Amino acid sequence: MVRIYLRNRMTKFSDLKLGPKVQKAIDEAGYTTPTPIQAEAIPAALEGRDVLGIAQTGTGKTASFTLPMITQLARGRAKARMPRSLVLAPTRELAAQVAENFDTYAKHVKLTKALLIGGVSFKEQDQLIDRGVDVLIATPGRLLDHFERGKLLLSDVKIMVVDEADRMLDMGFIPDIERIFSLVPFTRQTLFFSATMAAEIERITNTFLSNPKRVEVARQATASETIEQGVVLFRGSRKDRQASEKRKLLRALVDAEGDRLTNAIIFCNRKSDVDIVAKSLKKYGYDAAPIHGDLDQSQRTRTLDGFRAGDLRFLVASDVAARGLDVPAVSHVFNFDVPSHSEDYVHRIGRTGRAGRDGKAIMICVPSDEANLQDVEKLLEKEVPRLENPLASGVSETSVDDGGAAEEGRKPRRSRRKPETVDAAPATKPQAEVEVAAEDTPAEEAPVAERVDDTPRASDRGPRRGSRRDSSVVGMGDHMPSFIEKSFEERLAG
DNA sequence: AAAAAAC
DSSP, rough: OHHHHHHHOOOOGGGOOOHHHHHHHHHHHHOOOOHHHHHHHHHHHHHTTTTEOOOOOSSSSSHHHHHHHHHHHHHSBBBBOOSSEEEEEEEEEEEHHHHHHHHHTTTTTTEEEEEEEEEEEHHHHHHHHHHHOOOEEEHHHHHHHHHHHHHOOTTTTTEEESHHHHHEEEHHHHHHHHHHHHOTTTEEEEEEEEEOHHHHHHHHEEEHOOSOEEEEEOSSSTTTEEEEEEEEEEEOHHHGGGHHHHHHHHHHHHHHGGGSSSSSSEEOOHHHHHHHHHHHHTTTOOOOEEEESSSSHHHHHHHHHHHHTTTTSSSEOOOOGGGSSSOOOOOOOEESSSOHHHHHHHHHTTTTTTGGGOOEEEEEEOOHHHHHHHHHOOOOSSOEEEEEEEEESSSSSOOOOSGGGSSSSOOOTTOOOOOOOOSSOOOOOOOHHHHHTTOOGGGGOOOOHHGGOOOOOBOSSSSSOOOOTTTTSSSSSTOOHHHHHHHHHHHHHO
């Protein structure tokens, strides 16, 4: 550890013998010192050796293969339909991210590339391939699809990269990966990256890598170091109300963070819940948008770009966004559900507290998630601190409804799941119902409509500064019943 | 039990 650290401190990018044009791009990007994995992997890759990198995101893994690749590919030219290198990534977003990395560091080098991912038309991808590409970046499914159409020849691939291999394993891509390995020349160079070395990954590397340089990077500061964690144990007042009450709790937790919250990712276990939570937050005036695999690729891209640019404050996500995505500077991660794979917890909260910044990760745990919480704590080897439910004292947890947030607008393509009972109720105005909650009256009996204007409102809710792009917000908008805020003040004071 | 990825 110490040795690597010292060595890393002494090594500069300029010591690594990268091509002058690559070096220029690095200088312009403002980087001088490589990360440990870059310092170790780049020299080996430049020598033409296979590399087995065991590292997580945030370690500079992507540049550890793009930089030597650009250097090596700077000479020579691709023939039509015969890419000279191939990068495989498990998700479309990750593939797109790798492509951006090439754009950044190959800007002074004449290098052609194509991004082959699903969800977009074949036509443009075909045209690029026909012209010949130096770098092909792809998700496995779409790559094989192109190959089977006979549009693509892999016999000139000199460098092959497999990124996030353990994720590929989780997603059942290993047979595809093996097939692709069988389609590229035996003499290629292979750069292979995985966050962990599961037995199956070990087997693949033994089969397809040749005397690799093994580069292992200590896990980034584990969860505990820079990320403040907490979990709220929560049970709905009634089973059929738990879902909407949980969303109310989420809003309260968000609000309680005040100005400390600049932006956040909210993870849900199910795509349907991603939609419901995003819709609900939007309805209550929060600047939120969903991302998961059932949404159009164009929408996924737009949402992610907006979030990166700071135009979007809350990203409600499935685990499509848990790993690998480079989203700089997220102040908070909320786990609306406890992830059922405990490793995913580490990946999810790893979206915050990056690059030495402080981060906060807050989770909600309902009774049925308690077994998962135990698994998470077993993995962390420590207890996640319990947080008080900000709504617990003095305020009834009953009767908060999103007004059928989930029922409005289009449902995701494949989601035929029946929404929860509460949300299926006729879409009444949320402010009325929240006000009902303030009065501690069961929603069903409340004369909602006429009470709307009497709703006590806090003029300023503090935390939100994002734009509400949806001008048709039906919900509370800027208004927040004062009881919620009051209970916080009381809580903070006490 | 679910998410991701191919049409």
